[in-house]
Amino acid sequence: MREQTEAMECAEARDHFPAFDQQTFPTQVLEHLKACADCRAELAEYRALEARLAGLAAVDIQPPAWLFGVITEKVAETARRRAAIYQARKQLENVTTPIGEHRVAAGSALGLAVLAGAVLFGRSRRHQRVGGVRAA
């Protein structure tokens, strides 16, 4: 019965070990660790795993020899294309800006002409009506 209880405690305690950080362990787990050598050994394995995983990033895998050349080529090609697009945009901006300004000017002139026409037309209609009434 005692063995079963200890086994259960071990299983329960070991559920916390993959968190790695002992500071997050509940007090009962820490108490259990003090008393249980097997669980300390189990926790030590997790510690070793943590250290080895963290060290893995420093060990790079050798990329294929052709990769560096292909990357630099593609990057240079992309950079050229981006530069060409940038230049084209710039040129387009230079071309469209004066047209845009002309359009504003033409629009304003047309607006003024329409306004002036409307005023003149209104005046002539008023004169006609006044003249018509007088004639009547």
Add this chain to the structure above:
Amino acid sequence: MDVPDSIIKACQEGDQAAFEELIRLTHASVYSLSLRIVGNPEDAAEVTQDVFIKLLRVIRQFRGDAKFSTWLYRVTSNVAITLLRRRSRRKIEVRMEPEDWSLLPAAESSDPAVTAEQRSLRVRLDAAIASLPMDYRTVVVMKDVYGLGFDEIAEQLHIQEGTARVRLHRARQKLKNMLHDELAVG
């Protein structure tokens, strides 16, 4: 990975020679992270190319708040996960057999802290990680190997932080069981 600030600054100013130097200094690290996430050399090479093409566009966004290596790992994992997502939509997952990892040599390292033991252990660790299901593999590689935070892992994988923690917990359990013999000795 050690990239001088002057190289990064020159890259941000559009210096092509500096960019080539950046590729030379970092492409093995980018390739290694890509391979550890996607699980096969062809896709890892594709991801590595895409990372540097993306860098052309985004390198100006690096402000120096974090280490450049961490920032580059973030960009790399993002590109690798995008490829994995594309593959999984088409229900394709190509990955090497765990024993094939021994065929991949370690890159020459200028880091004196990298010991011969670490190099030999690398194959067994990589093979064990590669045998994990994709969901577990990505989390353990991003968190435990490359030190990315749960928040960015969750964001990149489109999962809750709690889900990322659960996956990591299970991945560590599986790895510990797989590597029991050598971890117990060590």
